[in-house]
Amino acid sequence: MESPGAHPDQGPRTALPPLDSPPGDRLEVVTAWNADTPYQAWRPQILVPATFRQASAPRVFVVVNQKGGAGKTTSTVELAAAWAAAGYRVRVIDADHQEAALSAWLLPQYPEDSPRHSLRSVFFEDCTLAEATYPTRFAGVDMVPSGTDLQRVEYERPIGAEQALADALAQEMEEAGGRAPYDVTLIDAAPSLGLVTVAALTAGDEALVPIKVGGLDMKGMASLHKTIRSVQRKTNPKLRVGAVLLTAWDKSSFARQLAAQVSEDYPEAAVIPIRRSVRAAEAPLTEQPIRLYAPDAAPAGDYDQAAGVILPTRETTA
Template identity: 85%
Template structure:
């Protein structure tokens, strides 16, 4: 990994605040008007342990993939884990524009595209961000080349790069958590991310179009399980922009049925939280009292508990 002398901002714990109740089942008899957001952790759910690789996937744009990646990374970094995020989205407003990789002067800049075309290792494409314990593999518009040039072995490229890195580090990944932020499509880069991951995290914006798009994602995940990554599981479904409605409840119940092994986690709306990308800060720094900051912090603790909780 390239070094930098730029001071890095620590990510502090959040102040005490409103936390969601964690339940193993929902009470179907409660009318939605009286229904409060709750985190569902069914009996089949198993928290992760480091080192772990998560793919964040949904082919629908605006579902909250990048926000989910940034906030979970920030929460795990604040809990003491060493985290790397991989930008699998070529769009300019994606992960790399939010977390701003710190490139060293006078050296060639590598990216995820470089890894796919076997021009460098994953470690050589990893750069510090401005935040302690978070590194990034950046991407830009040239990542689209992977989709139309289709380099040999592209579906397995990320899995192979991660395996090589772990082998060179003595058999274990140098990162406790790796998060791969997928593009708003189910193309080759997203399939490579799912192939490389231990588990997938699925953000879904509470809305009708997102609900309809779940069928395509479901088919892609099942296809990857059959063909390239039989160990892949859905760790959690995060219901972003959550508000109290009969539709929100219907969506929650549907995804709980589709993925019975997964946690289902509401992420409440927050006006100030939507400003965090423009400020180039995680929500937990920009608006630490906002409900989404607390919800993502709690989601991180459920999906992969902090060191003290896991001990």
Template identity: 30%
Template sequence: MASRAAGGKASPTTAEDTPIGPTGRPYRGFPTPAPLASHGPARIISLCNQKGGVGKTTTAINLAASLASYGRKVLAVDFDPQGALSAGLGITTHDVPTVYDLLLDTKRDPHEVVVHTGVEGLDVLPANIDLSAAEVHLVNEVARETILSRVLRKLAPEYDVILIDCQPSLGLLTVNALTASHGVVIPLECEFFALRGVALLIETIDKVRDRLNPTIRLDGVVATMYDPRTLHSREVLERVVDAFGDDVLETVIGRTVKFPDATVAGQPITEFAPEHAAAQAYRRLARELVSRGAVA
């Protein structure tokens, strides 16, 4: 019987009986990461897409929890004024210090703002609607694109990876995130309109590389909300692979109603339904990024 790839599609096999995943490449099993002897300094990764509703925050939450489950110390930075990452991890953001306070006062100790979650090894810099005013306040600041970088520099020695959940735009906050980052992961919904905007995002990353952060690289494009039953999903994924080649991660995240259920519970799906296919997919994504060298 053909094995099943991420998203539930029965995988065809090659002559050597190697399963083929949804991306059209041999479906490899990535090894469980070895424990780390020590922690830090962190590699900083932005999860970025200017289109909303592509699974960016869901990916940030569940990738962070999956990496933590493999013994990595993870800091998730909620850099979206909607505060969805904070809410998805059950963190209260009303009348508490947030990342916004750190942007306005870079002399403030960021450890005062870090919140420990119910997931061992996973901490959060929370955000709330106050962050929406940040671009107005920062517009006249000297080196305004590097303010987040200066904040995270104080925390990086204590973590193995810092994941930044960016807002769905290409404004000053997103440029701050890209300037602070070593790499970018682009969550991309398997839908035509989501595909259209990626070229503009890649152009923004290139501009940041040229002008602000020469070391930033694309760590990968991860296909989300994939439904193997629809021709549209399969065609979009095929076009993504044609456009980005090996930059498309092999792990594909399927569409499931379990994600909103986990969000309501304030838990990652890896904790809410650890045996569910979506939880397994995010753990596989974590292993793949470690195998690619994007995470220690």
């Protein structure tokens, strides 16, 4: 299906193929963890509790963690690539002004001789969300880019900024006759509780929380938990936590402890390990998703499986 973005494609786009991982490479899916399993026999498993509800398209996901280095941008790129490979129309929104790593990775394809818009333009009502949406080099994935100028939102605080993204999405749907132009919108939030992050959470249907398996990330969990619950009370009561992604996962007693803790904090969420891989860490330098650069690496399969748990493929929902 042709991209619904407002700007024409700039040359051919690379297809994102499905993965052909053998069943042995896939993680086991369970409804509860057995705490009595001996360490030697313990393996990474995807927890899908009875309280979990699969998403359905159209859906707005916010990838959020108040701590940097948790794997937010990688998670955004890989989930976007997995859903595009499954046939969904996907848009990613770079809402992190600190690095704009998502824009540098996916490289929006700007048309020649036209003004270049960004997420900042949407906040200041210089353009619509559609006008700030551009194709990437990958078929099925469009994006709203950002740069350091997005931080102007934080200190100039335009009127209605907390609702700006939610309003822009609603306006876009209204202009499309009540139909969302994208099946999936993924917002890569900044690692801070600023105005832009609150706007992202206010616009979202579900929060996806990457947490790096490490001591500092565990200490920051309480703050993140408080932030999400605050947004649910004040600006977006429909927001729920869809999944927690345990990034850079290695087998350890600490990883087991962290998984148990997040399953208590977010009993409605799937908890999904994303195994560590050196090759996967190289993917951003190649400006490719892991599923293209290193399709045999464990994280490629883990993210592909995560995407299917969170939002099933069209064949599954048919």
